[in-house]
Amino acid sequence: MAQSHPDVPPPMHRRPHWPSAGLIASLLLLSGCANGLPRLPDLPGLPGRQERGNVRISDAPPAPPLQPSNNVIVDAVEKVGPAVVRIDTTKRVINPLGGLFGRGPTIQQQQGQGSGFITRSDGVLLTNAHVVEGASEVSVTLPDGRSFTGKVLGSDPLTDVAVVKVVATDLPVAPLGDSTRVRPGEWAIAIGNPLGLDNTVTAGIISAIQRTNAVGEGQRVPYIQTDAAVNPGNSGGPLINDRGKVIGINTAIRQAPGAGLSFAIPINVAKQIAAQIVERGYASHPYIGVRLQALTPQLAREINATTDECTLPEVNGVVVVDVMRGSPAAQGGLKPCDLIEKVGGRGVRNPSEVQLAVDQGRVGEPLAVVVRRGSGTTTLTLRPAELPRQE
Structure with a gap:
């Protein structure tokens, strides 16, 4: 008769559970040896088993203490x-x-x-x-x-x-620079709140200046172009140089494959407009009342061949297409087919440059316009009027 063993549980009728091959491999890798498997020898030069925290993983000399920053971007951002x-x-x-x-x-x-x-x-x-x-x-x-x-x-x-x-006093102030001194290749640093992320700093370079066709028609601004990352929410924030001075106001972006382009209003333009707003609540813009066309040699040849109204030189320039009746241009003697060469002493090469030059004048004050008419050149004196404000 078989003896009973009360301390030994009866056998359970179930299939034994074997660890998977992956688990066995993991156990072997983690344990180093098992059931007589040979142990890998310690690598020469490495210490044997030590308490945690005492193992050296680097024998590089300690780093010298940090010196005051000489990063121009950091210094510029701290100022503005x-x-x-x-x-x-x-x-x-x-x-x-x-x-x-x-x-x-x-x-x-x-x-x-x-x-x-x-x-x-x-x-x-x-x-x-x-x-x-x-x-x-x-x-x-x-x-x-x-x-x-x-x-x-x-x-x-x-x-x-x-x-x-x-309504406040003793607020921190951003120093303003001179945007006429900006040159392509200089540092450009944008500070703002893009996509709701406050106090974000991005940096790039000045890609171009005097971009008059960057945003669209009707904008009287020679934009500064930069490759600094700018996103919605950056609008109105400063573009600064490496000396910590504001050179522009970030205002527009143009998306392109692989990268985006951003444009800023030159601070000199912004200062001029802001001064008028603070003084009287609005900005005044002069106008002369003409419709202009960029002229090319090819376009001049086509015009000369198809009409007797104009005989234009086959050059690149700006030609007057139409003059508004009763406008300052009409009163000053400007006519269709005139080729505008200078406005206010500044040479002009396209309609945008004419508009910018007129905008530098003052309402009601004389403005010299040099035109080529037929085979001769003449200087006209115009008195720009105030452009009606948009309500």
């Missing part, structure tokens, strides 16, 4: 960064479906965000006109966390410059 602000706006818009079939309120609120920078310690700051356009409420937040209610003193759609005022 405290004066770069986030601008949050609220715009009230009419909902065309409001009140109909319960599709929402009649008036809805749209939130917007951009950047700006303080230029006067008493609370004057610059930004883009499109950042604050139509805003019923403007909030300005500094990097140190202080927040103020802003008032839009005025904006200029033609140059996309706006001035905002907050």
Whole structure:
């Protein structure tokens, strides 16, 4: 009779569980040896088993203590960064479906965000006109966390410059540079709040200057082009140089395969517009009242062959296509088929340069325009009028 063994459990009728081959391999790799498997010898020169924390993994000499930074970008950002602000706006818009079939309120609120920078310690700051356009409420937040209610003193759609005022004193100020000294290849540093990410710094170089055809028709701005990364939310923020001075206001981007291009309003243009806004609440732009066409040798040959109204030199230049009746151009003697060579003493090569040169003049004051008419050259004196403002 078999003896009973109360301390031994009865056998369980189930299949034995064997570890997988992958697990066995892992166990062997992690344990180093098992059931008599040979142990790999220690590598020569390495210590044997030691307590954790005592194993040296590097015998490089200790690094010298950090020296004060001499990074020009860091230094430039430290000068301007405290004066770069986030601008949050609220715009009230009419909902065309409001009140109909319960599709929402009649008036809805749209939130917007951009950047700006303080230029006067008493609370004057610059930004883009499109950042604050139509805003019923403007909030300005500094990097140190202080927040103020802003008032839009005025904006200029033609140059996309706006001035905002907050009630404060002793605010940090961004030093302004001279955009006429900007040259391609120099450092370009953008500071702003792209995509809601506050106090973001990106850097690149000045790619080009005097870009008059970068954004579209009607813009009277010789833009600075840069390859510094700029995104929505950067609008209105400063573009600075490696000396920590503002050289432009970031205003537009153009997407391209592999990279994007960004454009900034030269700070000298912005200062001129901002001064007018602070003084009288709006910016004044002179105009002469002409329609212009860029002329090429090929276009001149076609015009000369198809009409008797004009005989144009086969050159590159700017030709007057039409003159508005009663305009300053008409009163000053400018005629269709005139080839404009200089405006205000500045040589011009295309219609955008003519517009920029006229914009440098003053309303009601004499402006010299040199034209080639037929086989001769003559100088006309025009008195630009004020361009009607957009309401």
